[in-house]
Structures are given as structure tokens and as C-alpha cells.
Amino acid sequence: MINYNKYMTVRMLHQYxxxxxxxxxxxxxxxxxxxxxxxxxxxxxxDIIDHWLANGCEMREDLPQLIKL
Structure with missing residues (x-):
């Protein structure tokens, strides 16, 4: 089950x-x-977006991998 408080849609990310x-x-x-x-x-x-933003919007090796559903 997806925790919708943790995950954002494109629109939600746009606002964030x-x-x-x-x-x-x-x-x-x-x-x-x-x-x-x-x-x-x-x-x-x-959480991963926050980490990505803290890294200057760069994909880094140390980002946790997202699970494909």
C-alpha cells in the first residue's frame, strides 16, 4: 500500500x-x-526529493533506490 503522505504527485511536487x-x-x-x-x-x-534538493538537484550514487511497484 502506498503511503500518500510520503509520496507526491507531479502537481504536489510543483507546489512543494x-x-x-x-x-x-x-x-x-x-x-x-x-x-x-x-x-x-x-x-x-x-524524503528522497529533500535529499536530492540538498545535493544541488543532482542524482548521486548515495541516493536510496526507489522500489518499483
């Missing part, structure tokens, strides 16, 4: 980090933002 939804989709498309796909939905783990 103040980047446009289209820019977030570009980052997802280029695989430069940590995300998971659940059916047709793209979700973002808030």
Missing part, C-alpha cells in the same frame, strides 16, 4: 519545490529526478 510541472516532466523524462512510476502515475518520495 516551486518548479513548473512541465519542467518536472522534463526531469522525469531525462531521468534526472528521483521518481517512481505506478501504472500511469509518476510519484516522488518526499
Amino acid at each position: 519545490i516551486k518548479l513548473s510541472e512541465s519542467y518536472i516532466y522534463k526531469k522525469v523524462s531525462s531521468n534526472t529526478i528521483p521518481h517512481i512510476k505506478v501504472n500511469r502515475s509518476t510519484l516522488f518520495d518526499k
